[in-house]
Amino acid sequence: MEWIAAKTVAEALAHAGPGARYVGGGLSLSLLSERGVERPQRLIDLSALPLRSIEGRQGELRIGAMVRLAALGQEPLVQTIAPLLRQVVAQIATPAIRNQATVGGELLERPRCPLFRDATNPRCAKRLPGSGCAVLEEAHAAGAIFGTSAACIAASASELAVALGALSAQVTLLSPEGLAERSLPILDLYVEPGQTPEREQALTPGELLTSVTVPVSSQRRFGYARIADSPLLPLASAAVMMELRDQQVVEARVILGGLATRPWRARACEQALRGHRVSDALVELAVARVLDGAKPRPDSRHLPALATQVVRAALRHAVEEHATVRR
Amino acid sequence: MTDRPEDGELSRRQFLVASAVSAALAKTASAQPGLPxxxxxxxxxxxxxxxxxxxxxxxxxxxxxxxxxxxxxxxxxxxxxxxxxxxxxxxxxxxxxxxxxxxxxxxxxxxxxxxxxxxxxxxxxxxxLSPDGELSPIQAAFIRHKASDCGFCTPGQVVAAHAILSEPWGSDEDSIQQSLCGQQCACGRRPQIAAAIAAVRSQRG
Missing domain, CATH: 3.10.20.30 (Beta-grasp domain)
Structure with a gap:
């Protein structure tokens, strides 16, 4: 295995190619490599690149992809501009992991499906295209209930993406082809497994995630809730946003984590909120639509209840949040 | 190089252990056995x-x-x-x-x-943490509060506790528990570990 300590972004991009992987904090990639789940031939260390700043610009917060989660959580600007982000970051993994893990690495974390992460399991279409899915075939309780396909039901892992989805953040990507830069709404970064579960993000070959941009809004309220039985394995989470005008919901976002193959917008739930006066009754009407489009299996009958619980809790937090963010 | 256990070869970590064992043997025997x-x-x-x-x-x-x-x-x-x-x-x-x-x-x-x-x-x-053989405050507090039992996790607990003292956590019990997320003690000494941290923190004001 070849180790490249890139000194510039251009040098990092120049080393991209088949078998090459970018290294942010490297914690997850080292674990997956050790287990034989990932087999990188070339590691491109991004530690020295100038992607570690957090800047408050006009109307937005820009976060470099190599910012450590601990630094993100402790940054006063984040607390002022996007307290939701701080709340979510403070619950990701463990404090020691957050000292090393990066924003970019967390966003591109591979799924925690136990049978994907077990290289001795021969039936995982995510690792071995066309090999089936041992979770489905052996009726394990693991797996997502939204956005699944016959090939794969692995739940996406990023919690940061759930929060950033509610915050309407954008990601900036840089391609090795002519150093072309593009921006995407964060939720468009993720793709459903379909028949190609080996692909989890809409990244082109060698494309590098360089930063995340969070717009600032004084009119929006946010809420977050999660259920976890271990710090490394949140079962379900929800981040919500409600934009209110005279107590009317003019815009809403409800993002589910842990239960879907990608950070999941509960669109029917959002639709139920829009145009109505905010109230406890409205929260219940919206919660009743959380499971629209869900595909629970007999082996995961406990998961729909988790989805409604986290959305209800997150919406209540948003309703009760009186101290809205001001510029 | 492959790490797949079904290959029936030594995994890389097993190889490293074998290397370490052979390196240790090399100290007692003059010949270097086996793998480098x-x-x-x-x-x-x-x-x-x-x-x-x-x-x-x-x-x-x-x-x-x-x-x-x-x-x-x-x-x-x-x-x-x-x-x-x-x-x-x-x-x-x-x-x-x-x-x-x-x-x-x-x-x-x-x-x-x-x-x-x-x-x-x-x-x-x-x-x-004790380069001159003097116990650091957190090490002394671990001993005082009997924060170690079998000892397996203790070095990692002491290092983590040392770090926690310079991290921006609150001083209440809940904050100390949160700071210890990811530090497990199978002997159940978490309360004593938390007490040792709280004691050093309060000494420092």
């Missing part, structure tokens, strides 16, 4: 072979050069090349905290950290 160590500390000028890396770093205050396999974790290099077995091989997925060390003063699970990411860094294990 994948990472070796040399007093002179270590020369990396193809595919290896030369690290310049500081371990417990000592500047060193060490040749490593780019796939080696910091935990493996500290244990098997430098003999610092206070750094435990625990869960190896970052959740137990028995391998916690400081990298430039910040606690990190060394089992998941590629040593190659530690170029130019200062590494501190529990040995580095």
């Amino acid at each position: 160590p994948s990472a070796a500390l040399s007093p002179a000028r270590p020369i990396p072979r193809e595919g290896e890396l030369l690290l310049h770093w500081t371990v417990n205050g000592q500047p060193q050069q060490v040749v490593i396999d780019p796939q080696a974790s910091l935990m493996e290099v500290l244990r098997e090349s430098l003999g610092l077995t206070s750094v435990r091989r625990g869960c190896e997925d970052g959740s137990c905290g028995s391998c916690t060390v400081l990298v430039d003063g910040k606690r990190i699970p060394s089992c998941l950290l590629w040593a190659a990411l530690c170029q130019g860094k200062a590494i501190t294990t529990v040995e580095g």
